[in-house]
Amino acid sequence: MSGHVPAPDGGAPGSGTPGGGTPGGGAPGGGRRRWVTWLVVAVLVLGPATYFVISAVQSRESGRDKQQAAAATGMTTGWPTKLQRRIYEVPLPAGSTGAAFLETNSWETSSLYVRFTTGPGGLDSFLGRIGTSRSSLRPGAGAVDPGQRRTAGWSLEDTPGVYGTEVEQEGDRPDHDVVVDLRNERRPTVYVVSTVDM
Structure with a gap:
């Protein structure tokens, strides 16, 4: 026995990750792709939400203007x-x-x-x-x-x-x-x- 311990799953000694991949288990550049994906999801979710918020505010202001106009009757x-x-x-x-x-x-x-x-x-x-x-x-x-x-x-x-x-x-x-x-x-x-x- 020479005392050599083989790397798990056939990885090279000292690689630190199975199969020689990058930290996190993904291929090189995977972290960047995940960041872009989350950014796209955020835009898709927040875009319509922002629109509905703006529409609600405008609708409320319009209703308030109409109420003020109605209240302005009389001399x-x-x-x-x-x-x-x-x-x-x-x-x-x-x-x-x-x-x-x-x-x-x-x-x-x-x-x-x-x-x-x-x-x-x-x-x-x-x-x-x-x-x-x-x-x-x-x-x-x-x-x-x-x-x-x-x-x-x-x-x-x-x-x-x-x-x-x-x-x-x-x-x-x-x-x-x-x-x-x-x-x-x-x-x-x-x-x-x-x-x-x-």
């Missing part, structure tokens, strides 16, 4: 912003009281609904600045149609002392539908819907 007390007044060309006279407004938007049009109370001079100034005058006022509240009244929550009726007019402008300037309640001539109340085509 807001106070004056519209300067930017709104400039875009919609609604020049509220100085000293106006009881002002309230509502802005609505769609794919085709945007409208600003405004109600305010002013004096005789303020009424003349307002009408003049939107391109009309008292002489254009006609009896009745028909200038603001029933759909617009429902949107703003205005209870306008064809009663004596209520007049209206429509001001149409060329190009991209807004059109104005105006109703004036002159039952109190010293403090007339104005209802105006200014609409811009998108």
Whole structure:
């Protein structure tokens, strides 16, 4: 007996692995292939998962926007912003009281609904600045149609002392539908819907 101990499974002495393979029992480069495989699996699994997460967030935000839009019905007390007044060309006279407004938007049009109370001079100034005058006022509240009244929550009726007019402008300037309640001539109340085509 020479004392030589053969390597298990016929491997060379000192190889450290059966059959002379690399550590881990695989062929050379096997570790890299496993890493690439796991990377592909991760992409295939996480890709759709990421898509569903993004879709869920967008859906939630869309629902929240719709809820906010639904909650925005009704008039807001106070004056519209300067930017709104400039875009919609609604020049509220100085000293106006009881002002309230509502802005609505769609794919085709945007409208600003405004109600305010002013004096005789303020009424003349307002009408003049939107391109009309008292002489254009006609009896009745028909200038603001029933759909617009429902949107703003205005209870306008064809009663004596209520007049209206429509001001149409060329190009991209807004059109104005105006109703004036002159039952109190010293403090007339104005209802105006200014609409811009998108």
